[in-house]
Amino acid sequence: MARAAIELIGIDKRFGLVHANRDINLAIERGTIHGIIGENGAGKSTLMSILYGFYQADRGEIRVNGKKVAIIDPNAAIAAGIGMVHQHFMLVENFTVLENIMLGVEGAPLLSKGIAKVRATLRRLEEEYGLEVDPDALIEDLPLGLQQRVEILKALYRGADILILDEPTGVLTPAEADHLFRILRKLKEQGKTIVLITHKLREIKAVTDNVSVMRQGEIVATLKTKDASVEELAELMVGRRVLLRVDKGAAKPGEVKLAVENLTVRDNRGCVVVENVSFNVRAGEIVGIAGVAGNGQSELIEAIAGIRRAVSGKVTLDGRPVDVTGRANPAELRQRGLAHVPEDRHHMGLVLPFEESENAILGYHDDPRYLKGPFLDIEAIRADAQKKIAQYDIRPADARLKTANFSGGNQQKIVLAREIERDPSVLIVAQPTRGVDVGAIEFIHRRIIEMRDAGKAVLLVSVELDEIRSLSDRILVMFAGRIAGECGPEASEGEIGLLMAGVEKKAAAE
Amino acid sequence: MSQPFAKLPAWADYGLIPLVNLIVAFLVAGLVVLLVGENPLQAAVLMVKGAFGSGQGIGYTLYYATNFIFTGLCVAVAFHCGLFNIGGEGQAYLGGLGVSLVCLAVGNLLPWWLTFPLAILGAALAGALWALIPAWLQARRGSHIVITTIMFNFIAASLMVYLLVGVLKPAASQAPETAVFGPGGQLPQLGWLLQMFGLKVRSAPFNVSFLLALLSAFLVWVLIWRTRLGYEIRTLGLSPRAADYAGISQTKIIIITMMISGALAGMMALNPIMGAQHRMQLDFVSGAGFVGIAVALMGRSHPLGIVLAAILFGMLYQGGAEIAFDMPNISRDMIVIIQGLVILFAGALEHMFRPALQRLFGRIAGSALRAAPVTTGESH
Numbered sequence A: 001m002a003r004a005a006i007e008l009i010g011i012d013k014r015f016g017l018v019h020a021n022r023d024i025n026l027a028i029e030r031g032t033i034h035g036i037i038g039e040n041g042a043g044k045s046t047l048m049s050i051l052y053g054f055y056q057a058d059r060g061e062i063r064v065n066g067k068k069v070a071i072i073d074p075n076a077a078i079a080a081g082i083g084m085v086h087q088h089f090m091l092v093e094n095f096t097v098l099e100n101i102m103l104g105v106e107g108a109p110l111l112s113k114g115i116a117k118v119r120a121t122l123r124r125l126e127e128e129y130g131l132e133v134d135p136d137a138l139i140e141d142l143p144l145g146l147q148q149r150v151e152i153l154k155a156l157y158r159g160a161d162i163l164i165l166d167e168p169t170g171v172l173t174p175a176e177a178d179h180l181f182r183i184l185r186k187l188k189e190q191g192k193t194i195v196l197i198t199h200k201l202r203e204i205k206a207v208t209d210n211v212s213v214m215r216q217g218e219i220v221a222t223l224k225t226k227d228a229s230v231e232e233l234a235e236l237m238v239g240r241r242v243l244l245r246v247d248k249g250a251a252k253p254g255e256v257k258l259a260v261e262n263l264t265v266r267d268n269r270g271c272v273v274v275e276n277v278s279f280n281v282r283a284g285e286i287v288g289i290a291g292v293a294g295n296g297q298s299e300l301i302e303a304i305a306g307i308r309r310a311v312s313g314k315v316t317l318d319g320r321p322v323d324v325t326g327r328a329n330p331a332e333l334r335q336r337g338l339a340h341v342p343e344d345r346h347h348m349g350l351v352l353p354f355e356e357s358e359n360a361i362l363g364y365h366d367d368p369r370y371l372k373g374p375f376l377d378i379e380a381i382r383a384d385a386q387k388k389i390a391q392y393d394i395r396p397a398d399a400r401l402k403t404a405n406f407s408g409g410n411q412q413k414i415v416l417a418r419e420i421e422r423d424p425s426v427l428i429v430a431q432p433t434r435g436v437d438v439g440a441i442e443f444i445h446r447r448i449i450e451m452r453d454a455g456k457a458v459l460l461v462s463v464e465l466d467e468i469r470s471l472s473d474r475i476l477v478m479f480a481g482r483i484a485g486e487c488g489p490e491a492s493e494g495e496i497g498l499l500m501a502g503v504e505k506k507a508a509a510e
Numbered sequence B: 001m002s003q004p005f006a007k008l009p010a011w012a013d014y015g016l017i018p019l020v021n022l023i024v025a026f027l028v029a030g031l032v033v034l035l036v037g038e039n040p041l042q043a044a045v046l047m048v049k050g051a052f053g054s055g056q057g058i059g060y061t062l063y064y065a066t067n068f069i070f071t072g073l074c075v076a077v078a079f080h081c082g083l084f085n086i087g088g089e090g091q092a093y094l095g096g097l098g099v100s101l102v103c104l105a106v107g108n109l110l111p112w113w114l115t116f117p118l119a120i121l122g123a124a125l126a127g128a129l130w131a132l133i134p135a136w137l138q139a140r141r142g143s144h145i146v147i148t149t150i151m152f153n154f155i156a157a158s159l160m161v162y163l164l165v166g167v168l169k170p171a172a173s174q175a176p177e178t179a180v181f182g183p184g185g186q187l188p189q190l191g192w193l194l195q196m197f198g199l200k201v202r203s204a205p206f207n208v209s210f211l212l213a214l215l216s217a218f219l220v221w222v223l224i225w226r227t228r229l230g231y232e233i234r235t236l237g238l239s240p241r242a243a244d245y246a247g248i249s250q251t252k253i254i255i256i257t258m259m260i261s262g263a264l265a266g267m268m269a270l271n272p273i274m275g276a277q278h279r280m281q282l283d284f285v286s287g288a289g290f291v292g293i294a295v296a297l298m299g300r301s302h303p304l305g306i307v308l309a310a311i312l313f314g315m316l317y318q319g320g321a322e323i324a325f326d327m328p329n330i331s332r333d334m335i336v337i338i339q340g341l342v343i344l345f346a347g348a349l350e351h352m353f354r355p356a357l358q359r360l361f362g363r364i365a366g367s368a369l370r371a372a373p374v375t376t377g378e379s380h
C-alpha cells in the first residue's frame, strides 16, 4: 500500500452526544487531489482536524506513507509532512508576507539569515507553482485570495507534502478560485497530495481525481470523480434527490417597500466605497446585487440596516424615511419590519459563545414576549428556539448547545430562522449560502422565494453569480461603489461578468 | 468551519485549572519559605489553622473575604462587558467617603437598620460616580479604560488624603481619620452565626456586610444571566460587532456596566468602615481592589467562583498574619510575597497550564470526554 499518502483506519470521534466520525476508513492516493463532500455537520472538518492534530480521535489509527504516526498536535502533523490551509486565515495582519512565513521557524536569534533563506525559497516556490506574492507586502493590504496563497506558502515552506484545504473557495472571487485550482493542479503534478473540502460540486468535478462522500459521520462512498455526475454526488450526500435548480414562478411586484436614493457611504478608513447609489425594491420581488466582493456591497447593506452611518442620501422604508445619515438604529428598523441576514455570521449575526437559544433572540431581545419586566423569560426563549430548530431542521436539535459547536450550515440556519420567522416586510440577505451544503441551499433558496411569494421585498447580495441569477427577478451589478448596470434574470453570465469587471453597459454595447 | 483545539470539559475548566494553579503557587511559596529557613509544611499547617482553626480565625477570614467578594464582583461585571476595570481600589476608596458622610450625618439619629440602606446607597453612588468619568472617556473618546482607571486610583488616593487631613478630621484629633460614628453607623457583628456552630468568636470584625456581599453575588448572577441588561452586556463583551448589529448602544452599555462595577467596589467600603472600625481611616482599602482582579480571574467571573476565591484569599490574609506571628523568620513582607505568588499563578498566569492540560485531555479524551455531557455555553 505504498501508493497511499494517508490512510485513516477506524477513526472514531464523539463530542458528548454527537458522534462526529464513525469508524472512518479512508485511503488517499499519493499525488492526487482528493475531494471530501458532505452535508453540514457530516464531520468533514472534524476528520481533518484529527488528521492535523487539533483533535484526538477516540479510536483509530493514522498512517502517513504507510507508517503509523501519532499526531498529537499540529506540530506533529507538520513533522509528518501535513499542512493545512485554514478557512479563517491564521496570519498576523500587520506583518509582511515574509514575516508571516517565517513565524515560528525563524531559525536563529538574528533574523537576517532566515530572511535570506525565506526569500530564496519563496522565489523557488513561485517559479515551481506559480504562487506569486510580494514578500514585502503587509497582509492587511492583500486581498483574501492572496492571503490564502500565503497560507499555502506557509505550509509548503514547512515542508508539507500533503495539503489539506477546508472550504478554501468560500471567500474567493471566481477568478481567484480559478487561480487557486491552477495552483493545486501544479502542486499535484509535482507529486504533492491534496485533500479538498468544498460544498461546491462544480469545483469537485473540475479539480479532483477522487471524491469521498460523508454523511452523518460516515464515509458512504469513495469514487473516481470522472465516474460520478453532480446530481449523483448531491444525492449521495443528502440521501435524497436534490433540486439543483431553483423552481419559481413569475414575480408579482407591488408597491415600493425599500427605496434608496443617492446613498454615499464611507468605509472604516474613511474612503468613499458607496457612491450615489439609487435603487428600489418592491413588494413581491427579489432584487439581487451582484459584484465581486469588496465593491461596496457590505457597506451599502450596513448603511441601509442602520449599522453604519451614511454620508449622504435617503432611504425610505415602507414609505417612511430612515435617518441613515443620523440616528438610524438597527433595533428601530427591526421594529419597522426590516430583517437582515448579515454576510458575516461569525462576528455579526451570531455570538458564538452563546447558547443557541440566546442567539435566536439576538436583536429581538427587547421583544416583550421574551421578557418578564427587566428579566429574560428563559423558558419562553428556549421554547421559541426549540420551535425554530424543528421548523428549520437545525442539527443537533439542542437549543442549549453552544453556537460555536454547530456546523457552518446549521449556524446559518439559526440566523435565517431568526430573521425570517419575524415575518418582516423587507428582508436583506447577504451571502445566504456561504459554506452551506447543497441540501441546505435548496432549503434556504426555497425559503427566500416563499418570502417573495408572500409579498415581501427581498434584497439579495451574493458573490455567487449562480445564486444571483437563479433567485433574482432583477439584477443590479455593483462595481467600485456604483451600480454599474441593471439586467434581468435572463442576462447571460458573460454579460453580467462584463459589468462586474467594470465595463459599463453602454460602452459594452458600442 | 471548525475551530482549533478541543475545549476542556466544564469541570476541568472551572475546577481543575484553578486547583492546579493554586497547587503550583503553594509549591513555589513553599520553596520561598524553605529558603528563609522555615519548614513549609509547618507554615502551611499554621496558615490553615490560623484561618479556619478557631471561631476567631474564621471570623477574620470571612471578614477579609467580604472585601474581596465585592471587589471581585466589581472586576467580573466589567469583564463580562469586555472591560478591564483596574480602578476598584479608587472606587472603593471613594465608596468610603459615601459611607462616612451618611454615617456622620445620621449615625446618631437613626438605628443601624435605617442607616445601613442609606450607607449602601452612599457607597454605591460614590463608587459608581468615580467609575463614570473613565467609562465616559472610554465610550465617547476611546481613552483606554485600563489607563484611565489606574490614573483615577491615584487621584482617589490624593483626594482622600486631602479630605482626611482636612475637612473630615475632627478638630482635636491628630490622626488622619474621621470621627467615630454614632451607634447607628455601626453594623451588628455576626459572631452569633458562628457561635451557633459552637465556635467562639472574641473580637473578629465579622459583620452583616458579609450577608450583603453574598446577596450582591446572587444579584450579579441574576443581572448577568437572567436580565435583558445582562444579555446586552454579554453580547457587547463577546462580540462588539454583534452588539452593533443587534442595535445595542455601546456607549450606554459601557457606561451602565462601569457604574455597576464601580458601585460594587464602593460597597466594599461598608465592611471595614461601618462594620469594623466605625470610622474612615487613611488607606483603608489597602489593596483589596487589586486582589479583586485575581479573585475574578480565579473565580472565572462567575459569582459562585468569586465567593470561593474570595474565601481563599481571606484565608491567605488571615492565615498569613498568623504565620508572621509564629515564625520569626517570616515577616509580614514574606506573606505579601506568598499572596503575590497566588495572584501570579491564579491570576496573571491563569492560562499557563491550559495547553498542557488540553493535550493531556486530548490523549485520554476517549473515555473521559464521552462520559462528560455536551458542554453548554456558560454555566447557569
Ligand SMILES: Nc1ncnc2c1ncn2[C@@H]1O[C@H](COP(=O)(O)OP(=O)(O)OP(=O)(O)O)[C@@H](O)[C@H]1O
Pocket: A015, A016, A018, A019, A020, A038, A039, A040, A041, A042, A043, A044, A045, A046, A047, A395, A396, A405, A406, A407, A408, A409, A410, A435, A437, B001, B002, B006, B007
Ligand atoms: N468542539 C465541538 N463540540 C461539540 N460538538 C462539535 C464540536 N465540533 C464539532 N461538533 C459537532 O460535530 C459534528 C461535525 O461537525 P464538523 O464541523 O466536522 O462538520 P462539517 O462536516 O465540517 O460541517 P460544515 O460543512 O458545516 O463545515 C457537528 O454535529 C458539530 O455540531
Ligand SMILES: [Mg+2]
Pocket: A044, A045, A046, A407, A408, B001, B002
Ligand atoms: Mg466544516
